[in-house]
């Protein structure tokens with residue numbers, strides 16, 4: 216009997232769709248679906264499978280026999296090895312088409328609710344260099360390409376400053392140029408790498424948990440301000456200060472130069488003390504005259520320009536006249552709440568992370584907004600009867616939950632208080648569709664508009680207006 220997971224080779228299959236976490240979709244001769252990374256709909260390819268399940272194969276392209284007309288040349292030299300930007304080989308208009316289709320499919324198949332005609336997906340003007348935050352890791356165990364492994368060349372030092380190879384926690388791809396964040400992002404990363412290699416500073420060894428340098432985080436903003444945060448493992452003051460002084464001198468435009476010494480096994484900085492070495496401990500982001508103070512741990516939408524578009528759509532869907540009580544659920548640092556405040560009587564924001572709520576309050580004060588109130592806590596606990604009694608019944612609820620969507624108790628509570636309108640912003644249209652189905656008895660979906668916040672990836676944001684039946 217043939218082994219279940221036996222690899223199969225298909226000489227010629229056509230790629231018919233894109234979706235499924237960014238993978239292309241083809242059909243095997245037995246009708247089973249094959250998921251193919253880096254395949255573009257319209258490609259005719261030869262395929263080697265490496266995983267077989269009841270309804271599908273996972274495979275990889277061994278040869279592109281006929282390239283799809285939807286293909287384009289990726290900008291980035293790291294395409295195909297680095298885990299990000301997997302759709303770079305598909306023309307941007309086609310990326311938008313498949314993003315919108317995924318949203319439509321999810322709302323139809325999972326939501327099974329009556330839908331209006333979609334407002335066409337809003338694309339991003341910037342197809343590259345749109346991110347305001349990047350994090351790079353140091354490693355003494357650089358990812359080697361097959362070419363390098365096969366060659367007899369001296370491979371030089373094994374240090375890397377870049378991104379984790381997908382699925383490999385201890386392998387880092389050394390990044391020469393990343394197309395996601397505007398300069399001086401690349402210039403700073405390359406200068407740091409050059410300086411520490413020249414000076415023989417130790418890159419982190421993940422297996423042995425040793426070394427000096429762990430991560431580099433860069434934040435840029437629409438105001439032109441720059442934050443650099445270096446994370447060290449060893450507490451070596453002399454080396455640390457020599458690197459920070461080098462950066463201070465070489466890049467005087469850095470607004471906030473900070474560091475963390477973290478000797479925990481994991482490299483999250485959220486439970487660590489961030490030390491300001493030079494300049495301020497924050498930078499500012501600006502949107503429609505509002506200022507947002509961002510420190511190293513603050514959450515802020517990573518594509519500022521598209522966040523502005525997303526918020527405008529959200530405000531437009533809410534249709535505020537100035538008399539409404541608005542709830543902004545999952546408010547983060549209260550950006551949507553402040554963005555809609557001047558068109559509302561009052562806005563109440565709720566968010567789980569207490570530091571984000573502190574930022575939200577500070578920003579509201581900074582912006583002179585006095586008709587917003589913020590609460591910290593788990594939504595399903597906070598958003599209860601007493602909360603509604605204390606804050607009043609909202610006319611409009613804006614909700615922007617994480618990928619898992621809303622907790623069923625939160626959906627139930629929305630149905631209990633039944634505001635006239637609910638504007639549902641989501642980064643995962645599958646969980647959004649599930650929640651829309653739960654609300655279908657009381658609410659009709661009247662407007663839908665997907666927004667592309669992350670060109671070159673399969674991710675898509677979606678805004679839905681629900682109106683009371």
Ligand SMILES: C[S@@+](CC[C@H](N)C(=O)[O-])C[C@H]1O[C@@H](n2cnc3c(N)ncnc32)[C@H](O)[C@@H]1O
Pocket residue numbers: 514515516545546547548549550551565566567568571592593594595615616617642
């Ligand atoms: C998609 S973000 C929305 C952020 C914000 N609306 C914005 O545009 O910047 C989702 C937010 O929900 C928060 N969150 C996640 N789980 C939560 C929970 N159970 N209760 C309250 N907030 C939660 C996260 O901390 C995060 O800030």
